[in-house]
Amino acid sequence: MTKPPTARGLHVSLRTADGRSTASQRWLQRQLNDPYVAAARADGWRSRAAYKLIQMDDRHKLIKPGARVVDLGAAPGGWTQVAMARAGDRGRVVAIDLLPMDAVAGATILQGDFQDEAAEAAVLEALSGQAELVLSDMAPNTTGHRPTDHLRIMALAELALDFALKVLAPGGGFAAKVLQGGSEAEMMARLRRHFRAVRHAKPEASRKDSAELYVVATGFRA
Ligand SMILES: C[S@@+](CC[C@H](N)C(=O)[O-])C[C@H]1O[C@@H](n2cnc3c(N)ncnc32)[C@H](O)[C@@H]1O
Numbered sequence: 033m034t035k036p037p038t039a040r041g042l043h044v045s046l047r048t049a050d051g052r053s054t055a056s057q058r059w060l061q062r063q064l065n066d067p068y069v070a071a072a073r074a075d076g077w078r079s080r081a082a083y084k085l086i087q088m089d090d091r092h093k094l095i096k097p098g099a100r101v102v103d104l105g106a107a108p109g110g111w112t113q114v115a116m117a118r119a120g121d122r123g124r125v126v127a128i129d130l131l132p133m134d135a136v137a138g139a140t141i142l143q144g145d146f147q148d149e150a151a152e153a154a155v156l157e158a159l160s161g162q163a164e165l166v167l168s169d170m171a172p173n174t175t176g177h178r179p180t181d182h183l184r185i186m187a188l189a190e191l192a193l194d195f196a197l198k199v200l201a202p203g204g205g206f207a208a209k210v211l212q213g214g215s216e217a218e219m220m221a222r223l224r225r226h227f228r229a230v231r232h233a234k235p236e237a238s239r240k241d242s243a244e245l246y247v248v249a250t251g252f253r254a
Pocket residue numbers: 078079081082104105106107108109110111112128129130131144145146147169170171172188
């Protein structure tokens with residue numbers, strides 16, 4: 033399914049005895065009332081993020097059957113599951129994350145920093161060649177200081193693009209999480225130099241109140 037049903041049933045509200053809600057309560061309350069969290073559990077996806085890739089792929093046709101796909105920042109594995117399901121048995125998916133991640137049938141899981149020198153070689157070896165698609169849903173740990181968080185996520189997206197430029201086959205695609213505002217325009221300019229078609233995507237599953245946005249580029253000019 034690409035859209036969760038509208039939230040039905042009880043709306044859960046959490047408050048302390050004096051009626052306030054703490055940050056962790058607000059997070060838990062949002063999880064409990066989020067239809068994508070419930071749908072992911074019912075559909076067997078490891079994360080609600082799986083719907084973001086499903087919706088972007090439905091629209092932009094990124095994951096071709098038989099494709100070789102790299103999933104940067106993959107844990108807990110929702111995007112890896114979707115990429116594997118859509119690339120099919122002939123496809124190859126290589127997922128990498130700093131954190132350990134449970135196996136996804138058919139995919140190669142690497143643990144480490146994608147920026148490590150050895151990572152590029154390990155990914156290419158696991159793919160047995162260049163990639164048709166590089167995905168990045170990477171997010172650094174947030175500091176709570178918005179300008180710093182913005183710079184850090186954009187730096188990761190730029191590095192993901194550097195990585196993609198090295199491993200993509202001609203005609204390949206790239207999709208990465210960025211944050212709205214300032215420096216994301218520079219990245220768009222850079223993408224336009226390397227890809228034939230470049231656009232933004234804000235899938236419905238991406239929370240409206242979040243500055244999160246994705247860049248989607250296709251037609252890599254090698
Ligand atoms: C939002 S989560 C990804 C969720 C995933 N797309 C899914 O569907 O389950 C972001 C991930 O990026 C990873 N990450 C951040 N920096 C990284 C790096 N330098 N190398 C590899 N993974 C990284 C984090 O460990 C985190 O697990």
